[in-house]
Amino acid sequence: MGVTKTDLFTQEQNELANLAKAFAHPARVAILQYLLASNKCINGDLVNELGLAQATISQHLRELKNIGLIQGNIEGASMSYCINPEKWQSVQQLFNGMFDQIENCDPGECC
Amino acid sequence: MGVTKTDLFTQEQNELANLAKAFAHPARVAILQYLLASNKCINGDLVNELGLAQATISQHLRELKNIGLIQGNIEGASMSYCINPEKWQSVQQLFNGMFDQIENCDPGECC
DNA sequence: AAATAACATCGTAATAATACGATAAAACGA
DNA sequence: TCGTTTTATCGTATTATTACGATGTTATTT
Numbered sequence: 001m002g003v004t005k006t007d008l009f010t011q012e013q014n015e016l017a018n019l020a021k022a023f024a025h026p027a028r029v030a031i032l033q034y035l036l037a038s039n040k041c042i043n044g045d046l047v048n049e050l051g052l053a054q055a056t057i058s059q060h061l062r063e064l065k066n067i068g069l070i071q072g073n074i075e076g077a078s079m080s081y082c083i084n085p086e087k088w089q090s091v092q093q094l095f096n097g098m099f100d101q102i103e104n105c106d107p108g109e110c111c
Numbered sequence: 112m113g114v115t116k117t118d119l120f121t122q123e124q125n126e127l128a129n130l131a132k133a134f135a136h137p138a139r140v141a142i143l144q145y146l147l148a149s150n151k152c153i154n155g156d157l158v159n160e161l162g163l164a165q166a167t168i169s170q171h172l173r174e175l176k177n178i179g180l181i182q183g184n185i186e187g188a189s190m191s192y193c194i195n196p197e198k199w200q201s202v203q204q205l206f207n208g209m210f211d212q213i214e215n216c217d218p219g220e221c222c
Numbered sequence: 223a224a225a226t227a228a229c230a231t232c233g234t235a236a237t238a239a240t241a242c243g244a245t246a247a248a249a250c251g252a
Numbered sequence: 253t254c255g256t257t258t259t260a261t262c263g264t265a266t267t268a269t270t271a272c273g274a275t276g277t278t279a280t281t282t
Contacts, residue, residue, distance in 0.1 A: 004271090005270095008163065020135040030120055083213065132269095
């Protein structure tokens with residue numbers, strides 16, 4: 001690409017964009033939904049659930065973990081992942097903080 | 112990339128991912144915030160506000176329009192863009208539908 | 223009509239994101 | 253100890269995304 005010009009934007013804008021990236025792939029959405037439904041999971045669960053290779057799942061899990069949406073605990077030979085509830089709620093609030101600004105919108109103007 | 116394997120995922124997962132992509136770039140977040148604050152804008156406003164080239168802004172506007180988050184009306188020689196409030200609210204509900212599923216999470220399990 | 227203004231689109235260069243096979247590392251069981 | 257299981261990481265091929273100059277189109281102005 002041309003590289004994204006991060007310095008042109010506010011910290012909030014960059015943060016929102018980075019968080020949105022976590023949800024911007026159906027595999028990661030599927031992983032998060034799976035975690036929401038089953039509280040936790042291991043890599044192998046997802047390999048069976050989704051049709052992706054183990055390396056690919058691991059890569060998506062790492063991204064979600066880097067962003068902070070999920071956390072992983074070692075559990076014997078396997079790795080147990082679950083959602084980070086504090087981060088989850090802060091992300092929800094950040095998104096709703098943006099969504100709710102539609103209230104200030106004047107319908108007579110355009111929308 | 113390897114191409115994203117859309118057929119592996121549910122329609123909801125693909126839809127959520129596509130919507131998230133709209134927010135997954137700081138320039139588009141900035142455009143949406145600008146629209147929320149000023150109700151409407153034209154391409155030229157954003158060229159001044161952000162530091163990006165006119166062609167780049169136009170490209171981001173087109174993506175937001177294709178997703179349905181914004182709409183554009185011809186206004187003389189210029190193009191007036193604004194947020195599509197119905198779509199906006201449906202997107203908020205879709206995201207919150209996912210966020211709210213954290214309620215079913217059992218803290219004793221892992222998180 | 224000619225010049226100007228405002229966008230959209232095209233073409234393309236540069237970079238980010240996906241996917242996966244192969245391999246490495248760590249824990250467990252026989 | 254040795255093989256098995258599970259996950260992470262590396263390397264790399266492929267595709268998507270950004271950015272922008274150049275150009276075309278439409279409307280406005282002079």
